[in-house]
Amino acid sequence: MKISRDLKKLTTTQTEMAKILGITQQRVSQLIKDGVVVRDKTNAVLVIETLKNYYKVHSDIEASEKDIQLDHERAIHERVKREISEIKLAETRNEVHKTEDIEVMFGSIFTIFKRRMLTIPHKFAKLLIDKSPDEINSMLEKEVKAALVELSSADLSQIGSYGGEGDDTEEDS
Numbered sequence: 001m002k003i004s005r006d007l008k009k010l011t012t013t014q015t016e017m018a019k020i021l022g023i024t025q026q027r028v029s030q031l032i033k034d035g036v037v038v039r040d041k042t043n044a045v046l047v048i049e050t051l052k053n054y055y056k057v058h059s060d061i062e063a064s065e066k067d068i069q070l071d072h073e074r075a076i077h078e079r080v081k082r083e084i085s086e087i088k089l090a091e092t093r094n095e096v097h098k099t100e101d102i103e104v105m106f107g108s109i110f111t112i113f114k115r116r117m118l119t120i121p122h123k124f125a126k127l128l129i130d131k132s133p134d135e136i137n138s139m140l141e142k143e144v145k146a147a148l149v150e151l152s153s154a155d156l157s158q159i160g161s162y163g164g165e166g167d168d169t170e171e172d173s
Contacts, residue, residue, distance in 0.1 A: 007047075007048055008046070008048050008049070009040075009046070010046070010047045010048060011040060011042075011044035011045060011046055011047060012044065012045050012047050013044070013045065014028045014029065014032075014037075014045055016045075017037065017045045017047070017050060020047075020051075021054060028045075031054070035053075036050070036053045036054055036057055037050045037053070037054070038050050038053065105156070109151065109154045113147060113150070113151045116147045116150065117144075117147055120140065120143050120144070120147075123143070124139060124140065124143070127139065
């Protein structure tokens, strides 16, 4: 293919360059001020030089945007790593606990409490014979309060190591 004229000197109008680049004429004027669009002595737009500059600027912007995105992703990754480290540290200091540990512990505490409450009828069945309603009420109330005190004094510092081993022994009142 033979080119009959020097392509470096190929010129066009601002309007045509806007169409070539797919931008507005106002944007072309702004690019002239920025030095991206190059004009010759007659103020005609130099096509080849302008295209080189335009695509260089756009590739720099794209590379810069990719760098920004990569930096953003790295920052997110580092923040997540920091949060994980903070959680592990708080867990080591017993400032936070895993949900499953709490579920096991409270499940164990409530199981022990339930067993204690279910022993009350058996424990008092023979003791309540020939007792007045006030005496029965007093004895049962005392036993229920003792069970509630035991429940409220559960050792929560054992979260994570609570095995659910409860004391099923009966206490006499």
